[in-house]
Amino acid sequence: MYNFFMAPSQKLSHTAAMILQALYAGYIYGFGVMEATGLPSGTVYPALRRMERDEMIRSHWEKQSVADEAQRPPRKYYKLTSFGKATLEASQKRYPLLIRLIPSEEVGRP
Amino acid sequence: MRISGLIHSALVQRTILRTAALLVPARLREEWLSEWRTELWYAWRSEREHWPRGKEMTAFCLGAFRDAVWLRRNAPLPRAYGSLLIDTRQQFPDPPSAEEGRLLESPARCLVFLALVASANLAIASLLPTAHNVIVPPLHPDARTLAMLAPYGGNHAQRDLLLNLLTLFGVAWLIVPATTSLSLGDYPRNPYWFRRWAFFAAKIALLLPITTLGALNLASIGSSISPLGMQAGLWIGVMTLRWALLDQRCRCPVCLRTLASPVQIGQSSRIFLEWNGTELLCLRGHGLLHVPGTPAIWFSQQRWLYFGPSWSGLFPHRRL
Numbered sequence: 001m002y003n004f005f006m007a008p009s010q011k012l013s014h015t016a017a018m019i020l021q022a023l024y025a026g027y028i029y030g031f032g033v034m035e036a037t038g039l040p041s042g043t044v045y046p047a048l049r050r051m052e053r054d055e056m057i058r059s060h061w062e063k064q065s066v067a068d069e070a071q072r073p074p075r076k077y078y079k080l081t082s083f084g085k086a087t088l089e090a091s092q093k094r095y096p097l098l099i100r101l102i103p104s105e106e107v108g109r110p
Numbered sequence: 111m112r113i114s115g116l117i118h119s120a121l122v123q124r125t126i127l128r129t130a131a132l133l134v135p136a137r138l139r140e141e142w143l144s145e146w147r148t149e150l151w152y153a154w155r156s157e158r159e160h161w162p163r164g165k166e167m168t169a170f171c172l173g174a175f176r177d178a179v180w181l182r183r184n185a186p187l188p189r190a191y192g193s194l195l196i197d198t199r200q201q202f203p204d205p206p207s208a209e210e211g212r213l214l215e216s217p218a219r220c221l222v223f224l225a226l227v228a229s230a231n232l233a234i235a236s237l238l239p240t241a242h243n244v245i246v247p248p249l250h251p252d253a254r255t256l257a258m259l260a261p262y263g264g265n266h267a268q269r270d271l272l273l274n275l276l277t278l279f280g281v282a283w284l285i286v287p288a289t290t291s292l293s294l295g296d297y298p299r300n301p302y303w304f305r306r307w308a309f310f311a312a313k314i315a316l317l318l319p320i321t322t323l324g325a326l327n328l329a330s331i332g333s334s335i336s337p338l339g340m341q342a343g344l345w346i347g348v349m350t351l352r353w354a355l356l357d358q359r360c361r362c363p364v365c366l367r368t369l370a371s372p373v374q375i376g377q378s379s380r381i382f383l384e385w386n387g388t389e390l391l392c393l394r395g396h397g398l399l400h401v402p403g404t405p406a407i408w409f410s411q412q413r414w415l416y417f418g419p420s421w422s423g424l425f426p427h428r429r430l
Contacts, residue, residue, distance in 0.1 A: 030145075041169075041171075046176055072152075075148055076148070
């Protein structure tokens with residue numbers, strides 16, 4: 001839970017920073033993050049939940065009507081919060097290669 | 111090839127997800143399962159060329175277990191306890207039921223579960239011929255005559271084996287301090303102290319048959335008693351005793367239910383200024399447990415703080 005004492009510069013692990021960077025780059029669902037980072041499902045999904053708990057990201061389900069139109073099941077999408085963005089910026093300073101690993105230009109923003 | 115195809119089939123993958131879903135708290139299970147099913151659907155239709163089907167898909171589904179375990183340990187409580195402490199006008203609602211919490215949350219459920227495991231071990235032992243012979247030594251047709259001829263002969267081998275298993279349980283007590291502290295914490299004396307120790311003794315009493323019969327079953331899988339199974343028995347003993355101690359430490363000394371709402375307090379870098387560690391709450395309003403993050407001379411082990419009657423306003427459902 002985000003509180004006054006949590007500074008945006010709080011130190012994230014390299015894995016968590018990669019996941020945040022992948023979300024920022026436009027991979028906005030779990031499997032997409034897995035593909036972008038190369039991390040296994042057992043790492044990505046619990047990390048997403050932890051970040052959601054810490055209010056770095058927010059999740060929402062796609063509307064059923066939109067999914068029905070495309071004849072596919074609705075997906076759960078993740079989005080960075082302002083606190084998540086600030087944390088990512090701090091992590092990018094800490095891990096300068098992060099942006100090069102998952103550049104945000106490759107994927108169109110949702 | 112066929113077996114491999116079966117293992118990595120969509121049916122097995124769906125079964126893996128369903129099994130993992132059992133670990134997720136019931137109120138979150140449906141959404142969790144639909145998220146994983148959806149992700150699996152998309153994974154199967156992924157256009158990535160180097161994402162082979164089958165084996166990788168099974169590995170993808172196995173990751174669901176880690177996710178489910180994380181959710182089980184960290185899922186927020188149904189209602190926001192703790193935050194209500196700020197506003198004294200509000201009261202704590204009903205404590206969550208056992209179904210919403212952990213399986214072994216209630217002391218009765220914990221003991222029933224251990225009794226069931228012990229019974230299952232006994233049932234398995236009675237099915238394995240080698241183990242069955244140890245528990246119920248076969249009666250020799252001339253047992254009475256043999257007893258007269260060699261009163262101390264009899265079934266020495268079986269008796270020795272059972273003694274060895276019991277000794278292993280004793281040896282496990284010597285190893286456990288290397289993995290966790292034997293101390294159960296600093297609890298001010300109260301009228302319910304006996305209940306806490308009786309529960310601990312009941313757990314140990316049930317762990318004894320679980321460990322000895324479990325080891326015996328492992329050792330008796332083949333046609334003869336395997337020493338490897340006996341060694342495994344020692345480690346089963348260590349693990350079960352360690353669990354008994356850890357479980358006992360995170361229970362309320364009054365109602366014996368597991369504590370909830372862990373909150374991290376302080377910073378370890380300020381150890382000389384203030385205490386740091388975790389604070390846990392009894393949802394029935396019996397008290398708070400302070401577990402030091404870094405044991406110091408003045409705060410070496412966990413301490414319990416009983417709530418007085420003044421707290422009853424916040425816990426209207428306070429009961430034993």
